[in-house]
Amino acid sequence: MKNKYIILSFLTFSALITNAQTDTLRFAKSETLSELVIYSDADSQSIKNSVNNVKVISSEDIKNLGAVNLGDVLNQYMNINVNPSSSSGKSKISMFGLDASYFKILIDNIPAVSEEGFGNNIDLSQININDIERIEIVEGSMGVTHGANAVSGILNIITKKNIQTKWDISAGVQEETIGKEYKPFSEGRHIQMLNVKHKINDHWFVGVSGLKNDFQGFKGDLLGENHNINNGKRGYKWLPKDQIQTNAVINYNKNNFRIFYRFEYLNDQVKFFDSAVDSGYNENIGEYKYGNDERYFTNRFAQHLNAIGSFSNGMNYNISLSNQSQKREIETFRNNITHHSETNNNRYKDQSMDVWYSIGTLTNLFKSNIFNPTIEYEWTNNKGFSIVDEEGSGTKSVSKNIDNLDFYASSDVKINSKFTFKPGFRYSFQSLFDNQNAYSLGLLYKISDGLESRTSFGKSYRTPNFNELYSKMVFDGHYFVGNENLIPERSSSLQTSLKKTTYFKSSDMALSNQIQFGFIEIKDRITSALTRFEGATPKYEYINISKYKNFNIVTSNNFQWDNFNFNLGGSFSWLSQKIDNLEYSTSDKFLFTYSLQANASYFLENPQLTFAVYYKYISKSPQWIVGSNEYVLSSLDAYNWLDISVRKTFFDKQLEATIGARNLFNVGSLNQTRVNEGAGHTVDSQVMMAYGTSYFLKLTYNLKIK
Secondary structure, eight states, X not given: OHHHHHHHHHHHHHHHHOOTTOGGGGGTTTSOGGGOEEOSSSSOEETTTOSSOEEEEEHHHHHHHTOOBHHHHHTTOTTEEEEEOTTTOOEEEEETTBOGGGXXXXXXXXXXXXXXXXXXXXXXXXXXXXXXXXXXXXXXXXHHHHOTTOSSEEEEEEEOOOOSSSEEEEEEEEEEXXXXXXXXXXXXXXXXXXXXXXXXXXSEEEEEEEEEEEEOOBOTTSOBTTOOSSSSOOBOSBOOEEEEEEEEEEEEEETTEEEEEEEEEEEEEEEEOOSOOEEEEETTTEEEEEEXXXXXXXXXXXXXXXXXXXXXXXXXXXXXXXXXXXXXEEEEEEEETTTTEEEEEEEEEEEEEEEEEEEEEEEOOSOOSSEEEEEEEEEEEEEEEEEEEOSTTOEEEEEEEEEEEEEEEXXXXXXXXXXXXXXXXXXXXXXXXXXXXXXXXXXXXEEETTEEEEEEEEEEEEOOOHHHHHOEEEETTEEEEOOTTOOOEEEEEEEEEEEEEEEEGGGTEEEEEEEEEEEEEEEEEEEEEEEEEETTEEEEEEEEEEEEEEEEEEEEEEEEETTEEEEEEEEEEXXXXXXXXXXXXXXXXXXXXXXXXXXXXXXXTTTTEEEEEEEEEEOOEEEEXXXXXXXXXXXXXXXXXXXXXXXXXXXXTTEEEEEEEEOTTOOOEEEEEEEOTTTOSEEEEEEEOOOSOEEEEEEEEEEEEO
């Protein structure tokens, strides 16, 4: 307890004297804050003039981390928790205690698709960041600008669409241990990547890229696929995963007009090996050992066509059309361990999502120094598919359309050079639910040179996802079903911040300090509730019954001096979840968690060497879990996370080598403690968070032809 107050006092003090994960200061030498255009708003504008707090993660940070997918990057972001699953191979996001259903991920302003949703519930390990310009994050309710389910925030990945030279070719390999496990072909992680970009002339640009990520799994105390003794030691703690991703882009840009087309393909395969080993006999091969194993296949196709330009009267337009599909297939088979062969293979589609999507925006509708209105439409045609259980051991397929047509309007109202406010309103025509609306008000006040205040208030909504509407699982006397009568959740959000940026021109030094206060409230929150009994069988069904509140304080501070950059921040959160399943419910008391974050980088010009350190601390995390006859309070242990890297360039920056380590505090499984009902004592279970310290080496060859 004493340490907690020391940390809290220190961070409160640091907020007054010294913007974590905000790379705008890194552009101080080459471009000003007002020139750094962001795309996370419906109408693109500079960070300095945005009424929202926009955090930017640069490509330099991604290089220093040796990151391969989005989860590697966000693991170091202060307000975000990355929740990996060793059993499914997926990694998902949570923010402010809200899961991935409340956070929206976009690529070039288009929501990303998964087999579970559109923009939400995205598997971070399936998002390739090999060829991006930067990542933009906006926290808090963005339902007005980005529609349903952008309750806790949005993340927008901006891909590269142009180069300075005629050719830009890069090829790389990355070798990484998985904990202590590594062999060149059979253990560890093995990555190959290729990017080819060509500037045909001043107007045309084309680019292609590909990445292969071979994750061989983590055994720990297990003995892998070929173990043939039935002692529970067969298999992997972290499932093997093989991933191939490719994308291509063509871009045309002339005068005030730009059009680009982007194509992406993902093939992802996860392997599951059953711990049980059985014996079999075949007349042709005799006795053999086998396991009943599975493979999970994910395939994604995505296309995006975008046009940006201006009419003769000065009005600007931005219109996109996108088609995305992602499906998950399961293959079951008998794996003959003795003879390394397979029989009884059965492959079927388990889940899928097919989406047609279009969004169009008009800005600069008329010439005015005070008003800058924006109008927008957003159309989504979303077809979901899932295999669900039936009574007994049967299954059936469910295929449904979830469509909406939204209209959005807002305007920057510039009262004077210091004060701007931005009202916004969205109306959504829904195919399955009552029509929805969202509204917001953002305020920007430039108090003095370098000192500015931002406040935003928003009302938003989250529509039930496909699983909540149509799922059905029946097993061992339990019955879990979706509910087609669910209604959208309603949420309110308030955020206010104060930021001070100081430039010391004589010493090439910059200092940025920010403190932010936030509040989120959700009503009619969807919960799986015990609604009835049929005989002795409990029936669980999703219903709108629970409530959620979160208060948070975030301090972020950045110091930059020449080639040295340092960030320090802290996030403090009070969370109340009134969870009710009709039979029993939690209290509405607030549970406290906090996290600390720091990173530093230093670039030595003469040897072309970059040192980077990334640290994050997550406090003990209390949460309510379902017990046998009541909700009980559980607590997940605190942990520290530390990544370091050294990056060196050779031969006039043509060859780049990065060596580093992840998870130097060797985080593995964490204890989850809860009070045992009736007994009055605590019991512990284990939650796999990571697989210990890993080391990586990345080599990249860059060829630029003028």
